[in-house]
Amino acid sequence: LQTVPFVGLFSAMATLVSLNRKYELVIARSAGVSAWQFLLPCCIGALLFGVLSVGVLNPIAAHGFSWSEQMENKLRAGNSNAVPADTTPWIRQKTASGDTIIGARAILNQGLEMADAVFFVLDQQGNIVERKDAARAFLRDGYWELQDVKVFKDGNIRPATSDRVETNLKPEFVQERLARPETIPFYDLPGKIEVARSFGLKANAFAMQFDSLVALPFLLVAMTLIAATVSMRFARMGQSATMILGGVLAGFLLYVVSVLVKAFGVAGFVPTAVAAWVPVVVAMFFGVTFLLYKEDG
Numbered sequence: 001l002q003t004v005p006f007v008g009l010f011s012a013m014a015t016l017v018s019l020n021r022k023y024e025l026v027i028a029r030s031a032g033v034s035a036w037q038f039l040l041p042c043c044i045g046a047l048l049f050g051v052l053s054v055g056v057l058n059p060i061a062a063h064g065f066s067w068s069e070q071m072e073n074k075l076r077a078g079n080s081n082a083v084p085a086d087t088t089p090w091i092r093q094k095t096a097s098g099d100t101i102i103g104a105r106a107i108l109n110q111g112l113e114m115a116d117a118v119f120f121v122l123d124q125q126g127n128i129v130e131r132k133d134a135a136r137a138f139l140r141d142g143y144w145e146l147q148d149v150k151v152f153k154d155g156n157i158r159p160a161t162s163d164r165v166e167t168n169l170k171p172e173f174v175q176e177r178l179a180r181p182e183t184i185p186f187y188d189l190p191g192k193i194e195v196a197r198s199f200g201l202k203a204n205a206f207a208m209q210f211d212s213l214v215a216l217p218f219l220l221v222a223m224t225l226i227a228a229t230v231s232m233r234f235a236r237m238g239q240s241a242t243m244i245l246g247g248v249l250a251g252f253l254l255y256v257v258s259v260l261v262k263a264f265g266v267a268g269f270v271p272t273a274v275a276a277w278v279p280v281v282v283a284m285f286f287g288v289t290f291l292l293y294k295e296d297g
Contacts, residue, residue, distance in 0.1 A: 001061055001216070004053045008046050008220035009227055009251040013244060015042065016231035035291060039228055046224045050217025058213060059185035066183040070108055091174070095166050098122050098129075102144075104137065111179035112139045112171055117146070119165050129153070132163060139174055143167055173201060181209035189213075204272060208265045211276035212258075219258070219280045225287025226250050229294075254283050 019025050028038050090103045099122045104114035117137035121130040135148035144165040151158040173196075184192060189210040196203035230247035258279040265275025 001053060001058060001213075004050070004057070004216065005219055005223050005255055006251065008049060009223040009247070012042055012046065012224040012227035013231050013247050016227060017244065020231060035228070039224070039291075042224050042228070043221050046220040047217045050220040054186055054213045054216055059187065062183055062185040065180075066108075069106060069183070072106070091169075093167050093169050095168055097166060098124055099126070100165060100167070102137075107179065111174045113137070119144070119146070121165070132165065134163070139167070139169065139171055181205050184209070186210070186213050202268060204266050204268050207272040208262055208275060211265075211272045212262060215276040215280050218277075218284070219254075222254065222280050222283035222287060223251055225284060225291065226254065229287055229290045254279060 016025075025038070029035075090101060093100050093102065101120040101122070102114075103118045105116035107114060114137040115135070117134045119132040119134070119137075120128050121132070123129050131152040132146060133150045133152070134146035136146070138145045138147075144167050146163040146165065147161070149160040149163040151160060151163065181189075184206065189206055193203045193206045193210060196206065227247055230243040230250070261270070261275045261279055264270050265272040
């Protein structure tokens, strides 16, 4: 879905530039049709395209993304359990018997399954007393179920078909910490957010994904307005390339700002709704203001 805003931008620019080169816009203006009247179908089309992207394309993309992760994990199966600290998601759980630090090479099934998982069991003083490497780890009710395990303890290695590690982690917490929001369909996000917040979790990543998807249709409208600001002026031969480049740069800048503000929303510095809607509102404001100045004087 990251390419959808650019699809909307390039489509609007291609349509308006084509009409401009054929003098269709000049004829429409001479007939008394204002810029807002022939921009309305473009904006409605962008809005409908955004709604279809969220309602149809997003669930397909989410399932496809999850499926690709599973396929990638199968292709990498059998590799060493050495997991890099800079890329591996780590969580720490506290139980009555002590703490356990958990890491994995890949997170599957929206955070409820881990591939090439590593469990460091700590004692009450925080010393590592045992390490368990598992080809697969599944979160069950009250425990982690490990499969194809190697247990490292007191300098010895003991292989085991299966093993268990006690846990008090809830699936909602693990999903909020480990699951990638892109793997969850739009229709499932509200339920995930509500359940996570009922456990006292912020669920900023899920909320940011949901608010961004809600704002996506209006982001496409903003992209259409940006395209209109650089594509509707009567251009002489050789000027179209400069205008098109300006529109592409403006759209790219809007996208970069949106991604940057989303990072602040996920981190909790600003509300997720504000992070999702502020770039859209600002872009629409500047687009409408520019068109009012150029078209209506």
